[in-house]
Amino acid sequence: MGIALRAVCLGIVLIAAALIRTPFADAEDACVDCHRALREERLNRPAFKIKNDYHLARGLGCHSCHGGDQTALDNKGQAHSPAKGFVGKPTRQGIPESCGKCHSDPRYMRQFNPSIRTDQVKEYYTSVHGKRLREGDQKVAVCISCHDVHAIRSVKDQMAWTYPTNVAETCGGCHGNPEYMKPYQIPTDQLEKYQQSVHYEMLTKRADLASPTCSSCHGSHGAAPPGVDSVVNVCSSCHVVTADLFAKSPHRSAFDELGMPACVTCHSNHDITYPSEAMLGGGEGTPCATCHESDSAPLKKAAELRSMIEALAGRIDQASAILTRAEHAGMEIGIPRFELITANESLIKARATVHSLDAEAIKTATDSGLEVAQKSLESGHNLLAEVQFRRKGLAASMLIIIAVLVGLFLKIREVDRRRGPESGDLTGDRH
Amino acid sequence: MAVVRITAWLEERIDLWPIRHFIQKKVIPVHRHSVWYYFGGMTLFLFAIQVATGILLTLYYRPSGEEAYESVQFIMTDVQFGWLVRSIHSWSANLMVLMMMIHAFSVYLMQAYRKPRELTWVTGMLLFGIVLFFGFSGYLLPWNVLSYFATKVGTEIAGQFPLVGHLLMRLLRGGDEVTGATVSRFYGIHIAILPALTTAILALHLFLVQKQGMSVPPSVERAHRGQPLRAMPFVPNFLLRDLFGWFVTLGLLAALAALFPWELGQKADPFAPAPAGIRPEWYFVFMFQSLKYIPAKIGPFDGEVLGVLGFSLGGLFLLLVPFLDKKSALGEPSPLFRRIGIGIIAYIVIFTVLGYVAPAVP
Numbered sequence: 001m002g003i004a005l006r007a008v009c010l011g012i013v014l015i016a017a018a019l020i021r022t023p024f025a026d027a028e029d030a031c032v033d034c035h036r037a038l039r040e041e042r043l044n045r046p047a048f049k050i051k052n053d054y055h056l057a058r059g060l061g062c063h064s065c066h067g068g069d070q071t072a073l074d075n076k077g078q079a080h081s082p083a084k085g086f087v088g089k090p091t092r093q094g095i096p097e098s099c100g101k102c103h104s105d106p107r108y109m110r111q112f113n114p115s116i117r118t119d120q121v122k123e124y125y126t127s128v129h130g131k132r133l134r135e136g137d138q139k140v141a142v143c144i145s146c147h148d149v150h151a152i153r154s155v156k157d158q159m160a161w162t163y164p165t166n167v168a169e170t171c172g173g174c175h176g177n178p179e180y181m182k183p184y185q186i187p188t189d190q191l192e193k194y195q196q197s198v199h200y201e202m203l204t205k206r207a208d209l210a211s212p213t214c215s216s217c218h219g220s221h222g223a224a225p226p227g228v229d230s231v232v233n234v235c236s237s238c239h240v241v242t243a244d245l246f247a248k249s250p251h252r253s254a255f256d257e258l259g260m261p262a263c264v265t266c267h268s269n270h271d272i273t274y275p276s277e278a279m280l281g282g283g284e285g286t287p288c289a290t291c292h293e294s295d296s297a298p299l300k301k302a303a304e305l306r307s308m309i310e311a312l313a314g315r316i317d318q319a320s321a322i323l324t325r326a327e328h329a330g331m332e333i334g335i336p337r338f339e340l341i342t343a344n345e346s347l348i349k350a351r352a353t354v355h356s357l358d359a360e361a362i363k364t365a366t367d368s369g370l371e372v373a374q375k376s377l378e379s380g381h382n383l384l385a386e387v388q389f390r391r392k393g394l395a396a397s398m399l400i401i402i403a404v405l406v407g408l409f410l411k412i413r414e415v416d417r418r419r420g421p422e423s424g425d426l427t428g429d430r431h
Numbered sequence: 432m433a434v435v436r437i438t439a440w441l442e443e444r445i446d447l448w449p450i451r452h453f454i455q456k457k458v459i460p461v462h463r464h465s466v467w468y469y470f471g472g473m474t475l476f477l478f479a480i481q482v483a484t485g486i487l488l489t490l491y492y493r494p495s496g497e498e499a500y501e502s503v504q505f506i507m508t509d510v511q512f513g514w515l516v517r518s519i520h521s522w523s524a525n526l527m528v529l530m531m532m533i534h535a536f537s538v539y540l541m542q543a544y545r546k547p548r549e550l551t552w553v554t555g556m557l558l559f560g561i562v563l564f565f566g567f568s569g570y571l572l573p574w575n576v577l578s579y580f581a582t583k584v585g586t587e588i589a590g591q592f593p594l595v596g597h598l599l600m601r602l603l604r605g606g607d608e609v610t611g612a613t614v615s616r617f618y619g620i621h622i623a624i625l626p627a628l629t630t631a632i633l634a635l636h637l638f639l640v641q642k643q644g645m646s647v648p649p650s651v652e653r654a655h656r657g658q659p660l661r662a663m664p665f666v667p668n669f670l671l672r673d674l675f676g677w678f679v680t681l682g683l684l685a686a687l688a689a690l691f692p693w694e695l696g697q698k699a700d701p702f703a704p705a706p707a708g709i710r711p712e713w714y715f716v717f718m719f720q721s722l723k724y725i726p727a728k729i730g731p732f733d734g735e736v737l738g739v740l741g742f743s744l745g746g747l748f749l750l751l752v753p754f755l756d757k758k759s760a761l762g763e764p765s766p767l768f769r770r771i772g773i774g775i776i777a778y779i780v781i782f783t784v785l786g787y788v789a790p791a792v793p
Binding site for chain 1: 678689
């Protein structure tokens with residue numbers, strides 16, 4: 001047999017060997033294999049759920065939490081052997097420690113993600129949940145209450161219970177359940193209120209993942225309600241400028257003296273709706289009127305601030321509407337529309353400056369915005385005038401074109417009559 | 432009188448007799464399909480408008496990623512009648528493509544490509560391709576969101592062409608991505624390369640048309656066998672009718688430009704997501720829609736590559752049809768090629784309509 005033939009045979013054998021799958025190479029996890037076959041749902045469900053688990057994808061199977069021997073196929077005794085570290089189902093109180101075996105070990109966690117936090121368990125025991133768990137309360141949230149069990153997903157996974165858009169529903173699973181929360185005697189309408197808030201709208205409808213959800217204000221592992229004194233610090237972690245302005249206002253010391261929480265007193269907490277100048281003044285339902293008497297100087301000042309801001313907002317709306325009309329008429333409005341952004345910025349600045357109660361600063365912002373909005377409004381008027389000019393121009397052009405067409409029509413008739421419409425022949429042109 | 436004096440002045444210096452003789456002798460056949468003769472002239476008229484308005488636009492347009500959009504915005508807002516010039520340029524481009532399609536397919540169905548007009552047809556088809564490329568290159572120049580993504584998709588499709596696709600895509604884009612360099616490149620193609628090619632091929636096309644005269648459909652020839660064909664003088668009878676049509680088109684262009692000025696849209700942003708429901712200019716929609724229906728894989732081949740190859744072969748078929756249709760060359764009826772032509776028109780119309788009414792493909 002020639003060398004070439006031998007080489008071909010060897011090649012075929014090697015390819016066949018590669019194609020044949022060895023039984024142990026493709027073996028399933030013994031835990032998953034057995035539990036899938038069990039009839040009782042309580043026992044087979046984890047085996048099905050685990051296929052989506054973040055840990056499994058990184059080589060951590062059932063044995064990582066439950067111990068035992070995952071290689072002991074069809075051998076329940078060995079698989080569940082205490083000698084192999086089998087611990088079975090951890091108790092609810094033992095769950096934080098069970099997860100913490102890995103998650104609190106920086107050296108272990110570094111191999112998966114060097115920047116991952118490893119203080120969650122420690123932080124958990126500072127939370128209301130953790131404290132109560134230590135006191136023996138079995139109903140409070142533990143790791144698996146928020147992260148799921150057997151199908152734990154990364155926080156970046158949109159299906160995860162801890163993904164920003166899902167957090168409110170996760171917390172609301174318990175906190176929105178009056179029956180479950182009955183022993184604690186705390187409100188259960190937080191989820192319902194939050195779903196009416198501007199924060200919820202930003203997060204879920206505008207997909208702004210930076211918008212706050214429960215854990216943004218209450219913390220996650222160390223979840224606790226912010227106290228009266230710290231509310232302003234919580235809100236200011238995002239609303240930095242507004243918080244600075246508020247700190248300089250006379251309201252700050254007054255709120256402190258009266259023991260009223262900043263921000264929440266006027267804006268509420270879970271159901272924070274769109275703030276607007278309508279909140280200013282002494283009208284019914286305005287936050288100012290809850291503390292200040294009617295016809296008092298502060299209410300008059302609030303009404304004055306409101307009218308300044310409303311004047312700017314109204315002018316911007318007017319300019320925007322006229323520019324939209326011009327746009328619909330086919331005009332290019334890119335530049336005035338762009339300029340109007342500056343007026344809107346002044347409006348935002350004026351609205352934020354209300355927190356300082358500095359009328360002079362608010363006037364500076366509204367005056368500057370009014371100037372720009374007026375310019376945009378004039379641009380809009382000019383564009384609409386240009387639309388009219390174009391239409392008149394078109395009408396004049398059409399008259400000229402129609403006159404030319406009539407002339408041509410008469411000329412064609414005259415030429416046809418004089419020379420005949422079909423007076424030529426196709427000599428030499430018959431193709 | 433001035434015309435007579437100028438003609439006499441010229442006559443003393445140049446022998447104008449051949450031109451005068453040609454004008455006097457040139458006639459247009461009159462029959463039931465004569466109306467189709469106007470579309471070539473209409474396309475030429477719109478091309479002249481494109482040249483005139485295009486030259487005016489070059490005075491202000493700046494071909495770069497940084498300035499293209501702003502310069503078109505300047506043309507539309509600050510330049511006196513800039514909006515009118517740009518709108519007429521855009522509307523006229525679309526009308527020109529439409530007229531050119533009608534002209535090409537009417538010529539096809541009247542089998543005017545048959546002997547001895549093979550070269551006229553071939554030059555016409557080359558002009559067809561050039562005009563489409565004019566449209567494709569011009570569409571990017573305002574550098575807005577729609578034009579950016581249309582060019583991205585269009586050049587990607589060109590990149591699917593077997594063997595030379597990637598090279599072709601890089602050549603068109605001036606790099607791996609659609610950038611400001613692509614704008615500069617497309618501008619050069621749009622105002623220098625394509626006009627030069629058009630001038631040369633159009634000159635040959637018009638020379639051949641004048642040299643060979645207008646073709647008479649075989650069915651009309653057969654109906655008049657043995658009898659002289661009716662005809663009208665080109666000057667002034669047909670020319671006046673041409674002028675009439677051109678003025679109607681001019682009125683239509685003025686109305687479209689004044690009532691529906693061509694939008695500028697938002698400036699291109701390569702980092703922004705593609706807007707939903709994006710599609711190319713209407714004359715490319717049938718190809719775009721077809722590619723949507725082709726599966727990703729057909730056997731071992733890439734579906735899009737096969738689609739692009741199919742369109743290329745379709746174009747080649749149209750280019751070479753005078754040499755493939757042997758029957759019409761012999762003056763015999765050629766129903767097969769007629770049916771193919773009707774099929775192509777139906778295909779283009781149906782897929783274009785589908786592109787607008789059923790853009791989502793499951």
